[in-house]
Amino acid sequence: ACGDDSGSDTGSGTDGGGKTAKIGVILPDSASSDRWETADRKYLEEAFTAAGVQYDIQNAQGDKNTFQTLADQMITNGATVLMIVNLDSGTGKAVLDKAKSQGVATIDYDRLTLGGSAEYYVSFDNEAVGKLQGEGLVKCLTAANAQKPVVAELNGSQTDNNATLFKNGYDSILQPKYDAGEYVKGPDQWVPDWDNNQAGTLFEQMLTQQKGKIDGVLAANDGLGNAVISVLKKNNLNGKVPVTGQDATVQGLQNILAGDQCMTVYKAIKQEADAAADLAIGLAKGERKSTSQTVKDPESGRDVPSVLLTPVAITKENVKDVVADGFVTKEELCTGSFAAACTQAGIS
Amino acid sequence: MTITAQHIEPAAVTPKPTVASHARDYVARIRGGELGALPAVLGLVVLCVFFGVMRPVFFSAGNFANLFTQGAAVAVIAMGMVFVLLLGEIDLSAGFASGVCAAVLAQVVAVHGYPWYVAVLAALATGVVIGLVLGFLVAKVGIPSFVVTLAAFLAFQGTVLLLIKGGTNVSIGDEVIIAIENRNIPPALGWLLVVLIAGGYAAIQLLSVHRRTSRGLVTEPLPVVLARIGGLVAILAGAVYFLNLERSINPALNSLKGVPIVVPIIAVLLIVWTFVLRRTAYGRHIYAVGGNREAARRAGINVDKIRISVFVICSFMAAIGGIILASKSRSVDPNTGGSNVLLYAVGAAVIGGTSLFGGKGRVLDAVLGGAVIAVIDNGMGLMNLSSGQKFVFTGSVLLLAAGVDALSRKRAAATGHR
Amino acid sequence: MTITAQHIEPAAVTPKPTVASHARDYVARIRGGELGALPAVLGLVVLCVFFGVMRPVFFSAGNFANLFTQGAAVAVIAMGMVFVLLLGEIDLSAGFASGVCAAVLAQVVAVHGYPWYVAVLAALATGVVIGLVLGFLVAKVGIPSFVVTLAAFLAFQGTVLLLIKGGTNVSIGDEVIIAIENRNIPPALGWLLVVLIAGGYAAIQLLSVHRRTSRGLVTEPLPVVLARIGGLVAILAGAVYFLNLERSINPALNSLKGVPIVVPIIAVLLIVWTFVLRRTAYGRHIYAVGGNREAARRAGINVDKIRISVFVICSFMAAIGGIILASKSRSVDPNTGGSNVLLYAVGAAVIGGTSLFGGKGRVLDAVLGGAVIAVIDNGMGLMNLSSGQKFVFTGSVLLLAAGVDALSRKRAAATGHR
Amino acid sequence: MPVCPRSTLRRCTVTPLLEARGIVKRFGPVQVLQDVDFSVPPGEVTAVVGDNGAGKSTLVKCISGIYTSDEGEFLFEGKPVTIHGPRDAAALGIEVVYQDLALCDNLDIVQNMFLGREKRSGLVLDEPTMEQMAAETLAGLSVRTVKSLRQLVASLSGGQRQTVAIAKAVLWNSKLVILDEPTAALGVAQTAQVLELVRRLADNGLAVVLISHNMNDVFAVSDNIAALFLGRMVAQVRTTDVTHSQVVELITAGRSGNLGLPPAENGAELMDPTIPGAQQ
Amino acid sequence: MPVCPRSTLRRCTVTPLLEARGIVKRFGPVQVLQDVDFSVPPGEVTAVVGDNGAGKSTLVKCISGIYTSDEGEFLFEGKPVTIHGPRDAAALGIEVVYQDLALCDNLDIVQNMFLGREKRSGLVLDEPTMEQMAAETLAGLSVRTVKSLRQLVASLSGGQRQTVAIAKAVLWNSKLVILDEPTAALGVAQTAQVLELVRRLADNGLAVVLISHNMNDVFAVSDNIAALFLGRMVAQVRTTDVTHSQVVELITAGRSGNLGLPPAENGAELMDPTIPGAQQ
Numbered sequence A: 001a002c003g004d005d006s007g008s009d010t011g012s013g014t015d016g017g018g019k020t021a022k023i024g025v026i027l028p029d030s031a032s033s034d035r036w037e038t039a040d041r042k043y044l045e046e047a048f049t050a051a052g053v054q055y056d057i058q059n060a061q062g063d064k065n066t067f068q069t070l071a072d073q074m075i076t077n078g079a080t081v082l083m084i085v086n087l088d089s090g091t092g093k094a095v096l097d098k099a100k101s102q103g104v105a106t107i108d109y110d111r112l113t114l115g116g117s118a119e120y121y122v123s124f125d126n127e128a129v130g131k132l133q134g135e136g137l138v139k140c141l142t143a144a145n146a147q148k149p150v151v152a153e154l155n156g157s158q159t160d161n162n163a164t165l166f167k168n169g170y171d172s173i174l175q176p177k178y179d180a181g182e183y184v185k186g187p188d189q190w191v192p193d194w195d196n197n198q199a200g201t202l203f204e205q206m207l208t209q210q211k212g213k214i215d216g217v218l219a220a221n222d223g224l225g226n227a228v229i230s231v232l233k234k235n236n237l238n239g240k241v242p243v244t245g246q247d248a249t250v251q252g253l254q255n256i257l258a259g260d261q262c263m264t265v266y267k268a269i270k271q272e273a274d275a276a277a278d279l280a281i282g283l284a285k286g287e288r289k290s291t292s293q294t295v296k297d298p299e300s301g302r303d304v305p306s307v308l309l310t311p312v313a314i315t316k317e318n319v320k321d322v323v324a325d326g327f328v329t330k331e332e333l334c335t336g337s338f339a340a341a342c343t344q345a346g347i348s
Numbered sequence B, C: 001m002t003i004t005a006q007h008i009e010p011a012a013v014t015p016k017p018t019v020a021s022h023a024r025d026y027v028a029r030i031r032g033g034e035l036g037a038l039p040a041v042l043g044l045v046v047l048c049v050f051f052g053v054m055r056p057v058f059f060s061a062g063n064f065a066n067l068f069t070q071g072a073a074v075a076v077i078a079m080g081m082v083f084v085l086l087l088g089e090i091d092l093s094a095g096f097a098s099g100v101c102a103a104v105l106a107q108v109v110a111v112h113g114y115p116w117y118v119a120v121l122a123a124l125a126t127g128v129v130i131g132l133v134l135g136f137l138v139a140k141v142g143i144p145s146f147v148v149t150l151a152a153f154l155a156f157q158g159t160v161l162l163l164i165k166g167g168t169n170v171s172i173g174d175e176v177i178i179a180i181e182n183r184n185i186p187p188a189l190g191w192l193l194v195v196l197i198a199g200g201y202a203a204i205q206l207l208s209v210h211r212r213t214s215r216g217l218v219t220e221p222l223p224v225v226l227a228r229i230g231g232l233v234a235i236l237a238g239a240v241y242f243l244n245l246e247r248s249i250n251p252a253l254n255s256l257k258g259v260p261i262v263v264p265i266i267a268v269l270l271i272v273w274t275f276v277l278r279r280t281a282y283g284r285h286i287y288a289v290g291g292n293r294e295a296a297r298r299a300g301i302n303v304d305k306i307r308i309s310v311f312v313i314c315s316f317m318a319a320i321g322g323i324i325l326a327s328k329s330r331s332v333d334p335n336t337g338g339s340n341v342l343l344y345a346v347g348a349a350v351i352g353g354t355s356l357f358g359g360k361g362r363v364l365d366a367v368l369g370g371a372v373i374a375v376i377d378n379g380m381g382l383m384n385l386s387s388g389q390k391f392v393f394t395g396s397v398l399l400l401a402a403g404v405d406a407l408s409r410k411r412a413a414a415t416g417h418r
Numbered sequence D, E: 001m002p003v004c005p006r007s008t009l010r011r012c013t014v015t016p017l018l019e020a021r022g023i024v025k026r027f028g029p030v031q032v033l034q035d036v037d038f039s040v041p042p043g044e045v046t047a048v049v050g051d052n053g054a055g056k057s058t059l060v061k062c063i064s065g066i067y068t069s070d071e072g073e074f075l076f077e078g079k080p081v082t083i084h085g086p087r088d089a090a091a092l093g094i095e096v097v098y099q100d101l102a103l104c105d106n107l108d109i110v111q112n113m114f115l116g117r118e119k120r121s122g123l124v125l126d127e128p129t130m131e132q133m134a135a136e137t138l139a140g141l142s143v144r145t146v147k148s149l150r151q152l153v154a155s156l157s158g159g160q161r162q163t164v165a166i167a168k169a170v171l172w173n174s175k176l177v178i179l180d181e182p183t184a185a186l187g188v189a190q191t192a193q194v195l196e197l198v199r200r201l202a203d204n205g206l207a208v209v210l211i212s213h214n215m216n217d218v219f220a221v222s223d224n225i226a227a228l229f230l231g232r233m234v235a236q237v238r239t240t241d242v243t244h245s246q247v248v249e250l251i252t253a254g255r256s257g258n259l260g261l262p263p264a265e266n267g268a269e270l271m272d273p274t275i276p277g278a279q280q
């Protein structure tokens, strides 16, 4: 009655203590990145539906309290498997422990809960993502033949641990260059809440402060990248200053096609979602599948059975791969003025 | 010397009311629009029925217990907020103040490894200091509370970030602190509490009736008082009975029953603050300053002191809220006390019937309003909705609950009451 | 028939004031605490000097232009907020209302590909409808505005998510919409605007003096009026001169000069709304309802209509703010209008001197307060601080700016003024 | 033709401008007006007297639509009317000076005086005209200590506020002017001016209702007197037919038997001297 | 021994309880009190009279510390005092009934009457005692229409509010009671009671300051009369030494030469009949 879009709502009649398999998924937010709502939800739903299990996917909207409430409610609702993308390790651990004590199996999706007790961990390597961004920026700066380029960094939300991991990744590439004097370290700021509007203001002030002397921007995701590009466009610098991104959003890919953005990182979310869904469905049916990899939890020292996927750097040359992967459709991407660029990039 | 002692006439008393006249008056008052807590309770019942019908699991013992632990922090912060709102002020920083206090707690207990009571004391002290500073800026420097607390809202956000270095999060391992939101009191103790609270209430009520009657003052008829006591006993006993049911999904694995520890904490806070507001001169002065600051000043009340004190109370309660938040998520991070905590806390107080313009409100309002919000949040979590739908739906339900209240109070305005 | 027409005595006029008496009165008023916009302006100057000293680039032409484009959206939303605050109400949903309107704009122009004017109209119409609904719920149903707009705050957040399917970013390619925040008007046109505005102002002022003198009413001495006109001309001319300087980083590549298009938009809104508030019966009624709702009702003012209308104005301005936000970031995402936008907008109005209790405030307050916030944000962006430090610093600076105001107004209270 | 509510009214054959019949007003369990009949003839000053808390102001507020009465009806110029709010009252030509004044403290004198009926030229407020008219009206009410017409009413003295409220009510073309204790805060000269104004309004054919506790004023200007006692209208008589002490008796005891007035309808009960104490 | 401000005061040798010397009060550019001397002897009723806006209420507020005077000094029992707020005034034993009443509308009658001086037993408010005391005091003031002492003052009639304010002020042990137009809204019986109370307070040795526009009341209860005119104290005389018409002249013109009073210090200027108009 309430506009259920999951079509899997038969669980309400059979909530007798987890006899029916039911999988609960908690996504973190929809502000930091498009992916959770546009990609993860879609792929997980597809996988679950195909397997014929019941599921319930919810989004905590960045709120820890909501996150825990959702977990409570899913367990109450009879979920037997809980898959979470934690907002932070503390809440994550609280949720995992509580679930475990009730006999509910758990999976860490995308983010590892330090000191947690999840059965599996499925993710991309976030530091690797950062590394790809750093390498991408270096490549673009080299291509632009920049001498002693000033690099500005626009990090994600300081309250988001992943943003720190990304930063670790790209700083591991850039810092040696700064130290070697090849690059000049420019302003380096965090964007509260990953807020694109604030990112715009922040970058405008960076540009003002540097009197326009910024030659490359390491933006932590496509949204921030687009905010940077907006400011660059205003100063007619777009395309001349390479900007990075992440998530391979339609907007980011369009900016790449237009030549305003140098690269983005494509995380084949479908693979990640499928891998996680596969494990979850297994758990729901009472099978414990084995994985090839493990990740060592730095806090507890436990070896967590893991599936780790590799991110891909996307530039103008391989935008078509993303489309081919079905991550974005041609219709979404090649609207209006981008049609020509699409053809040029070999997207058909 | 009371000047007028000379011409004592028989005290101006109304004829002794009977149960019948009392009931008649009550109905007339209701029809005249003096509804008290009725609409909030009504809204609560409607919401529960709605969610219960949509999702029968809503009425399970487990979910009932969840309701308390989920709503505790907001209700506690809202209780403190009532004091600030009673003066017609606002504290936008209460959310992040709870974050700061939680961060202090985490620093002391997790990073520096002091025992839990030191950490709790430190957190509470931080709350008091915050309140003193805010109150001073509002009352003595004269900056509007909205601006002071907006500035504090920003500053505290930063303080948490600085305290919890660089935005990681600090796990809290201390079992005592974790217990607040995650453990229950033994069922027997729950029953003992019922007896204590109900007994205390009955004693106070009956004593007051006795004292008034012996002075020849108007009192409520005894049956009415007894009925009220009976009602309280029924509610308390019902709740404790329900919470004492086994609610583990897998009882063999882990038995889960009893009143969550946070419930008696809230009950004590509710009783203490209600007592302060209704039975002490200080509480009376808060209402006076909120109703007419100039009149209060002319009556010799130290208005500045009252204004500072409510900010202290609010921040102190925020500190308790912060401890509860930390206990609930077993960790503290830069977002603790952020996002919706503040708006929900103010909303809880206002939905319960506290006025934003001062002079009107009760601590119970905060708890009732907090319950409304907790039920909405809880029920919504049981529905399979997308985030967008959920936001829209939460908003609509909130509006509906407030609408019940507003429409029933509208009669009041029509008949000349406030 | 005016009953009292019979006993006309010479109109009760004060002796014609001279420049000297005027200056004397002005000083007495200032010392008595009637400060008007002085403290806000003072605070602004202090902030500018501070940032200018810390980061000399703060005073560059480019940064000056940035100030306008960065602060535009908040200032516009704050202007609308002033109307709601004037009635003692609040609109917590204004931020996300601007997000909803921006999302509608994006849907119409980017997804469905209609021309820009259709999209802008759709966004504005959305704003009006939102305002009507909010106003209806507040005025007719009688739910406190805090609760209504808190519910709307949640609902709109969800609406944006639903409109912008699942939280993508929608890029806006339309050049006209982008121009608002990203293009400038030709320098010559800038000067023309100065002439028009200053000329209009002078004409109105002198005409008013003339009309009053011809009726034998007290007027300000002509030199004072002329000085005021001169002051305005100086400010306008200075600003336009500065904005007409070349501010491109690489002038050869790309010339960047002229007044940003958003500036005349703000100017027009400021003039129109100031006119409405100060020179029309409607504006007078807003102040009356805010000052004493019952008195306004007894004077035959349709209070409900006024209450609804201010919400319409507020949401309409939020829609404009949303369009500006969309233009600034050339895209709309689920966070548009979120995070600090609302608190900054209310803060701007309050810092400028608008009372949260109604009856006191001007549209200019919103712009001045918006300027204070924009300067803080802008200056802070020039400093290399960590997020935590920045939050703390922003809060402290905000407090300092408000403190200047409060302390200078404190004299007012001491001398019996409000 | 309306029924004549009190047989002692001389001019009963003239249609009263306003007539109230059987008005009842309750606030929750408290009944403040009980079956009140009241008629206001045009061209006369009708004084309403009564003890503190008798219900005078409540009656006024029922007439002007601030409160809606629970029972009873109003006739205006002989026709039944329903008054849902002050705007309806104003449309009928009823102007009221309320006891609690109801001025907007954040507006100045001129703005308050023209509130709700601002003079305009086109869209724009016509400030000079309003200021001039306000000055003239106030001058006619002996206000000489107001420093400026642009002073906020918040800074006015008690008497000055009252004068502004009175001036506001008499600025307009109305048929019925109701003044609830208009001279309570006024000085000697101002009181005289207001009483003179009241008389002049009536002589100009308007109906005037004057509520006052001052018997001298009542007898000086009124043509007939209506007395309320504990929410009941106990008598409405010609001023010339009664003496000071009779009116005072009506106010304090609810009847004045020696005048030959019939006891009020519920007089037997009302006269019981123990009732007032018991009802406290 | 204090200087005798007006040579005509008979009891000048008695130390006044309160003496004001050269009080000046400005509101921004407006000077409301100019060099006011004023003395209040104990055991007497001192009436303060003056036109609307003369500055009576402002003087009272300066005495009670609501406003701080810009110049001048106060002596209490012969010793200089500085009164920074109502709490200081209360500590000295000064109780005031303000013209604008200043009650908390959200509190009930008992709560208002004991505001700031609640009776307690231990920490807890002693409601029964307060309710009983309030009932007794109100009964002594002829209030018989109040339905319940637990009624919010917001729902009281004008006169009832005023009675509550008066009752509040006389509940306490004080040395000086100041009443600013206490009977303005009161009925006949209530006014008589209040005047009687005022007289009784003075007879009990308290100093009472009574502000009133009603000359009958002033002459009925006062021992001496102080007249304010446009912010200046033009005379303070024994009541028995003046007639009604002389006082009215003092109020409206600032002097009454035929009485033989010396013109006020600044009399020459004040008497200029064109000044009031020009100062408007």
Ligand SMILES: Nc1ncnc2c1ncn2[C@@H]1O[C@H](COP(=O)(O)OP(=O)(O)OP(=O)(O)O)[C@@H](O)[C@H]1O
Pocket (backbone or CB within 6 Å): B416, B417, D027, D030, D032, D050, D051, D052, D053, D054, D055, D056, D057, D058, D059, D099, E145, E146, E147, E154, E155, E156, E157, E158, E159, E160, E185, E187
């Ligand atoms: N809103 C209300 N709720 C309850 N009782 C009320 C309300 N308004 C008035 N009353 C009561 O109604 C009675 C009549 O009040 P009203 O103001 O009409 O008296 P009044 O005759 O004007 O008296 P006064 O001469 O003092 O002005 C009073 O006893 C008062 O307490």
Ligand SMILES: Nc1ncnc2c1ncn2[C@@H]1O[C@H](COP(=O)(O)OP(=O)(O)OP(=O)(O)O)[C@@H](O)[C@H]1O
Pocket (backbone or CB within 6 Å): C416, C417, D145, D146, D147, D154, D155, D156, D157, D158, D159, D160, D185, D187, E027, E030, E032, E050, E051, E052, E053, E054, E055, E056, E057, E058, E059, E099
């Ligand atoms: N805050 C203020 N700002 C400016 N002027 C004020 C202020 N308060 C009072 N006044 C002016 O001071 C003068 C004296 O006021 P005050 O209230 O003392 O008069 P009053 O003698 O009590 O008159 P009334 O008999 O009408 O009560 C008045 O003209 C009034 O307008």
Ligand SMILES: [Mg+2]
Pocket (backbone or CB within 6 Å): D056, D057, D058, D099, D180, E157, E158, E159
């Ligand atoms: Mg009255």
Ligand SMILES: [Mg+2]
Pocket (backbone or CB within 6 Å): D157, D158, D159, E056, E057, E058, E099, E180
């Ligand atoms: Mg006065």
